[in-house]
Amino acid sequence: MSEERRRELGDNEFAIEEHLQEAFESTMEEGAERLQRTFRAVVITGFFGGMEVGLGVMAYLAVLHETGSHLLAGLAFSVGLIAVLLAHSELFTEDFHMPVMALVTRQASIWKLLRLWAGTLGSNLVGGWVIMWLVMQAFPEWRLTVAESAYHFVDAPFSLQTVCLALLGGSTMTLMTRMQKGAKTEIVRVVAAIGGGFLLAGLQLFHSILDSLLVFGAIQSGADIPFLQWLGWFSYTLLFNIVGGIALVTTLRIVRTKELVAHYRDRSPADPDAPHDR
Numbered sequence: 001m002s003e004e005r006r007r008e009l010g011d012n013e014f015a016i017e018e019h020l021q022e023a024f025e026s027t028m029e030e031g032a033e034r035l036q037r038t039f040r041a042v043v044i045t046g047f048f049g050g051m052e053v054g055l056g057v058m059a060y061l062a063v064l065h066e067t068g069s070h071l072l073a074g075l076a077f078s079v080g081l082i083a084v085l086l087a088h089s090e091l092f093t094e095d096f097h098m099p100v101m102a103l104v105t106r107q108a109s110i111w112k113l114l115r116l117w118a119g120t121l122g123s124n125l126v127g128g129w130v131i132m133w134l135v136m137q138a139f140p141e142w143r144l145t146v147a148e149s150a151y152h153f154v155d156a157p158f159s160l161q162t163v164c165l166a167l168l169g170g171s172t173m174t175l176m177t178r179m180q181k182g183a184k185t186e187i188v189r190v191v192a193a194i195g196g197g198f199l200l201a202g203l204q205l206f207h208s209i210l211d212s213l214l215v216f217g218a219i220q221s222g223a224d225i226p227f228l229q230w231l232g233w234f235s236y237t238l239l240f241n242i243v244g245g246i247a248l249v250t251t252l253r254i255v256r257t258k259e260l261v262a263h264y265r266d267r268s269p270a271d272p273d274a275p276h277d278r
Helices: 004-008 011-015 018-035 039-067 071-088 098-104 108-138 142-155 161-184 185-204 211-222 227-256 258-267
Strands: none
Touching: 018 108, 018 161, 018 258, 039 071, 039 108, 039 142, 039 185, 039 211, 071 098, 071 185, 098 108, 098 227, 098 258, 108 142, 108 211, 142 211, 142 227, 161 185, 161 227, 211 227
């Protein structure tokens, strides 16, 4: 960190490790960049994110169909998260850390965050529906496998167990994003994606986007899953994914770097969308 930055932050910055300061600033700046994208860019990036995670679902189904092992299939699913990472696409559940950090430091307004979330979520689902239609037409022999996978989620009763699975799904994805942001090299980011994919798909955690693609594939293959049944499961899974990501990862990060949060909040204008110098 430069001497100019040290003087700018004042004495409080010495209470925080230098690598945390650098990671904080990088996270905040990338979060602000995401929040300032045009809606067209948000939708296109999210659509590709849904398509690319669908490739991971394709790999997941291939391995699960041949081996019956969810753990091995979870490793295969990480192909999708690697694709999202290297292609610079975006999943809705990636946006519980960096954009929120930008929001709490007043780099953008809450409306920008809601626009990012809504645009990314909707376009993820549309892109996922498209890729799953292609997958199920290409591999009709996977119909029983995808149906069994989908029923595992939509038939699950709302309970403490399913709430915890959704909380873990959100926190795992957010932690993976945090790890990738803190990594210095692409290979380490890829390793983080492999670990995240293994935990999410291999342990069948409840994840609003990943598991919705399995449900979409089952519906397209003729499984008896009413849209409202998926929507009921999706609604509470989405809510607890958000809570898990923000409460279990992002909030703790904010508390850990509260001096930096206060510093940037003080420097930001009352209107966070107004132009200002950083």
